[in-house]
Amino acid sequence: MRRIAGIVLAVLLIGGVVAAVVAGREHGDKGTATKTVHIVIGSEKAEFFADPDVVKALAAKGYTVQAETSGSWAMEGLDLKGYDVAFPSSQAPAAELAAKYKVRGTLPRPFYSPLVVVAHRGAAEVLAGNGLATLDAKNRGTLRMAAYLDAARHDRTWQQLKGAAKYGELTGTLYISSTDPETSNSGALYLAAASYVADGGRVVSSDADIARTAPLLHKLVSVQGAQQSSSDANFRDFVSGAGNPLVLVYESQVASLLGQQRDPGDLVVLYPDTTVNSDHTVVPLTENGRGLAELLGTDPVLRKLAVRHGFRPQGDTAEFTAAAAGHTAYLKQQLTGVRQAPVPTSKVLHELARRARG
Amino acid sequence: MRRAPLSRRSPLTGTLAAAVAALSALSLLTACSTERKKDPDAPEPGTVRVLASSELGDMTPVLDQVRKDTGLTVRPTYMGTLDAVDLLAKGKADSRFDAVWLSSNAYLRLRPDAAKKVVSETPVMSSPVAIGVKTQTVNSLGWQPDHVTWSQVEKAVADGRLTYGMTDPARSNSGFSTLISVASALSGAQSALTDADVAKATPRLKEFFRGQKLTSGSSGWLASAYTRRGNVDALLNYESVLKGIPGLTVIRPTDGVVTADYPLSSLAASDATARADVRRLADDLRTDAVQRLITERTHRRPVVASVRPAAGLDTSRRRELPFPGSRSVADGLLDSYENELRRPSRTVYVLDTSGSMEGDRLSRLKKALTDLTGDFREREEVTLMPFGSEVKSARTHVVSPSDPQRGLAAIRKDTRSLEADGETAIYTSLEKAYDHLATDSDTFTSIVLMTDGENTTGDDAGDFDAFYRGLGAARRDIPVFPILFGDSDRAELAHIADLTGGRLFDAQQGSLDGAFEEIRGYQ
Numbered sequence: 015m016r017r018i019a020g021i022v023l024a025v026l027l028i029g030g031v032v033a034a035v036v037a038g039r040e041h042g043d044k045g046t047a048t049k050t051v052h053i054v055i056g057s058e059k060a061e062f063f064a065d066p067d068v069v070k071a072l073a074a075k076g077y078t079v080q081a082e083t084s085g086s087w088a089m090e091g092l093d094l095k096g097y098d099v100a101f102p103s104s105q106a107p108a109a110e111l112a113a114k115y116k117v118r119g120t121l122p123r124p125f126y127s128p129l130v131v132v133a134h135r136g137a138a139e140v141l142a143g144n145g146l147a148t149l150d151a152k153n154r155g156t157l158r159m160a161a162y163l164d165a166a167r168h169d170r171t172w173q174q175l176k177g178a179a180k181y182g183e184l185t186g187t188l189y190i191s192s193t194d195p196e197t198s199n200s201g202a203l204y205l206a207a208a209s210y211v212a213d214g215g216r217v218v219s220s221d222a223d224i225a226r227t228a229p230l231l232h233k234l235v236s237v238q239g240a241q242q243s244s245s246d247a248n249f250r251d252f253v254s255g256a257g258n259p260l261v262l263v264y265e266s267q268v269a270s271l272l273g274q275q276r277d278p279g280d281l282v283v284l285y286p287d288t289t290v291n292s293d294h295t296v297v298p299l300t301e302n303g304r305g306l307a308e309l310l311g312t313d314p315v316l317r318k319l320a321v322r323h324g325f326r327p328q329g330d331t332a333e334f335t336a337a338a339a340g341h342t343a344y345l346k347q348q349l350t351g352v353r354q355a356p357v358p359t360s361k362v363l364h365e366l367a368r369r370a371r372g
Numbered sequence: 373m374r375r376a377p378l379s380r381r382s383p384l385t386g387t388l389a390a391a392v393a394a395l396s397a398l399s400l401l402t403a404c405s406t407e408r409k410k411d412p413d414a415p416e417p418g419t420v421r422v423l424a425s426s427e428l429g430d431m432t433p434v435l436d437q438v439r440k441d442t443g444l445t446v447r448p449t450y451m452g453t454l455d456a457v458d459l460l461a462k463g464k465a466d467s468r469f470d471a472v473w474l475s476s477n478a479y480l481r482l483r484p485d486a487a488k489k490v491v492s493e494t495p496v497m498s499s500p501v502a503i504g505v506k507t508q509t510v511n512s513l514g515w516q517p518d519h520v521t522w523s524q525v526e527k528a529v530a531d532g533r534l535t536y537g538m539t540d541p542a543r544s545n546s547g548f549s550t551l552i553s554v555a556s557a558l559s560g561a562q563s564a565l566t567d568a569d570v571a572k573a574t575p576r577l578k579e580f581f582r583g584q585k586l587t588s589g590s591s592g593w594l595a596s597a598y599t600r601r602g603n604v605d606a607l608l609n610y611e612s613v614l615k616g617i618p619g620l621t622v623i624r625p626t627d628g629v630v631t632a633d634y635p636l637s638s639l640a641a642s643d644a645t646a647r648a649d650v651r652r653l654a655d656d657l658r659t660d661a662v663q664r665l666i667t668e669r670t671h672r673r674p675v676v677a678s679v680r681p682a683a684g685l686d687t688s689r690r691r692e693l694p695f696p697g698s699r700s701v702a703d704g705l706l707d708s709y710e711n712e713l714r715r716p717s718r719t720v721y722v723l724d725t726s727g728s729m730e731g732d733r734l735s736r737l738k739k740a741l742t743d744l745t746g747d748f749r750e751r752e753e754v755t756l757m758p759f760g761s762e763v764k765s766a767r768t769h770v771v772s773p774s775d776p777q778r779g780l781a782a783i784r785k786d787t788r789s790l791e792a793d794g795e796t797a798i799y800t801s802l803e804k805a806y807d808h809l810a811t812d813s814d815t816f817t818s819i820v821l822m823t824d825g826e827n828t829t830g831d832d833a834g835d836f837d838a839f840y841r842g843l844g845a846a847r848r849d850i851p852v853f854p855i856l857f858g859d860s861d862r863a864e865l866a867h868i869a870d871l872t873g874g875r876l877f878d879a880q881q882g883s884l885d886g887a888f889e890e891i892r893g894y895q
Contacts, residue, residue, distance in 0.1 A: 081651075082491060082638070084491050092640065182689070197487075238563070238694055238697065239565070240696065243493060250633065251631070253676065254495075256500065
């Protein structure tokens with residue numbers, strides 16, 4: 015059956031090429047023929063590409079996008095033949111993909127989003143009451159990374175924190191749930207931020223740096239047990255009331271939920287005082303892919319839609335600031351005061367992830 | 373304390389293929405009766421072939437709605453987590469399925485060779501492990517359902533005030549998650565379980581599992597056996613399963629649970645069309661309307677914030693117990709459960725070796741039994757009772773932890789010497805099996821009946837009914853698991869299963885190996 019389908023498809027394709035050529039001759043080249051673009055994306059962008067308005071905006075420019083999700087670091091292991099674009103959630107995996115598929119030129123980075131930690135109100139208050147966080151709005155605060163890492167280093171449990179006894183679910187080791195750093199971007203960036211703070215505000219680069227930070231990173235990961243492979247899954251669990259009290263997600267996931275006027279419950283967004291932005295980076299693999307990549311960063315309609323899905327477009331910050339105005343109880347309009355940890359090279363990051371998991 | 377992997381699964385090839393073929397055949401019958409004879413595994417436009425947890429059997433009304441929404445038909449093939457993950461890891465799911473939909477991908481992630489087969493995962497709904505306790509027992513224990521810990525459950529078991537049933541962790545997702553929940557909670561581990569935690573918790577776990585009076589390869593049979601027995605106080609399973617059983621107070625222990633999040637996962641080997649279909653399926657499953665239908669019809673919890681959990685699903689939070697981060701811990705725990713923690717099984721195999729078994733049928737029986745010896749657990753007591761016109765012999769072997777190979781070799785030797793002759797005295801032989809079984813042993817006791825024909829001599833069905841009714845209560849709790857094989861009579865065997873609280877297994881559609889293997893979950 016499949017083989018027959020394959021043959022039929024091949025015939026159709028050949029026929030299609032002929033038809034296209036014929037059609038091209040007949041109608042002249044008006045440039046509006048729809049180009050179907052196959053794209054593999056990090057899970058956090060799935061809703062963006064599924065949004066009917068995004069579909070419409072892309073169609074207006076002649077694109078039909080078929081998107082599929084994958085862990086950003088897992089894209090390296092995929093056979094991307096037949097895909098036009100890979101769109102991982104940060105620069106490092108994008109750079110690796112570009113090298114692998116010999117993509118030249120600057121890789122467009124249409125939008126970005128910082129990593130944040132979501133907690134339910136009770137957990138956030140306990141953290142604040144114990145000097146691990148500060149709360150500066152009803153549903154917004156800052157996670158003090160150095161204090162958190164110190165607690166992790168000492169295997170601090172929730173039971174040891176003042177005020178935790180009120181909440182039955184707050185028992186066991188205090189930790190942030192992340193995704194698998196070996197396959198997923200947010201998990202890897204978590205290690206980037208943690209290693210930067212743990213090493214006294216330095217980017218891990220040498221073997222000695224790796225050796226020094228590895229034990230703590232291993233602890234951060236091993237306490238979690240089996241990790242989710244996508245930040246979407248982690249956030250879903252959180253929203254459905256399951257999962258760990260502290261979950262590392264992208265700000266965009268929260269902003270998107272708020273933008274849809276969906277009730278976020280008693281969710282609190284904690285911005286780590288040192289975090290990492292995920293720079294969603296496009297790797298065009300074909301000519302059509304390059305066209306799409308260009309469009310994502312420059313088309314005003316698509317930029318606006320990116321904001322609707324919680325992303326911060328590169329360059330001008332006005333669009334996000336305006337959109338977040340109604341949600342300042344949860345979101346920071348500007349990321350002033352949030353330190354950006356530089357990300358180690360992908361070789362180093364891979365090694366950190368490997369040691370953390372091992 | 374690691375041991376040789378005695379009870380690691382027997383070669384999966386035959387049994388899995390059989391199970392898949394049988395199940396696909398079933399779904400084919402219901403799905404497209406017009407196109408018989410077609411390869412049931414073949415892809416079909418508009419049909420998504422899903423390797424699924426058996427718990428998802430309750431999703432039929434939801435999937436009907438999805439078909440209306442999207443035009444996509446889901447064709448499930450049900451399988452336990454471990455078998456499904458094995459199938460994926462060996463690349464055998466690649467062309468047969470378009471998606472995998474297990475109750476959780478936690479175990480899958482511990483197997484890199486299986487994990488890399490999966491491209492995207494979309495959690496669809498969630499349900500925590502819980503304990504459903506007879507309301508009367510809750511009252512007599514003085515429990516407040518919102519404030520019960522696993523330690524309290526353990527204490528009630530130790531005091532002889534609570535017995536329960538659960539599914540087999542090696543064959544059922546719910547059983548596996550239950551085992552992880554109990555082990556994590558009772559070990560006192562503050563984070564993900566380690567080998568050391570499991571070793572430390574072993575004495576407590578042993579005590580805890582003494583309270584397990586029912587085991588089952590599926591949640592469905594567990595519920596009916598529980599209702600029939602009437603003398604078991606509780607069931608451990610997913611909240612969604614327990615909510616569907618009348619008369620149970622469903623308790624999520626406050627010291628933590630493992631939650632299933634049912635990720636619909638697309639496969640790397642699928643083509644673009646199949647993956648697009650899986651994505652459409654996933655999108656539709658997360659619409660508000662479908663999420664509402666899911667929570668109302670299946671008692672699972674929605675994963676979108678805009679839909680509230682169905683009435684009766686308490687929304688207070690629980691600690692999520694982390695799933696082990698390494699395969700050695702997960703497999704080690706499973707291994708201890710099978711060989712050390714759970715009560716051992718005690719089984720009489722009543723085997724038809726009448727004249728009609730001569731030739732191919734007898735060799736298939738011998739092969740199936742020989743293969744099965746790879747799956748017997750330590751401490752297990754096995755009696756082979758071949759019969760023709762009467763019971764020919766009854767030889768009992770124990771798989772001793774100190775020398776498991778000795779018992780297994782003896783079973784294989786007895787199997788080799790089976791010979792076909794005589795008539796078929798099904799009922800008289802079954803009666804002998806009941807006589808053979810003592811009722812004071814602390815085991816999961818059952819009888820497996822394999823026959824290739826109808827009863828031709830000795831007692832008839834009426835005699836057996838009278839015999840069974842005359843048994844004491846403890847013996848009446850021993851179920852018979854008949855296997856339909858050769859020319860055996862479905863109605864006759866179904867009656868035996870119904871009468872004794874067993875379950876009929878079909879080796880006419882599937883294979884004899886497959887049937888023996890599947891019954892393991894019930895022993």
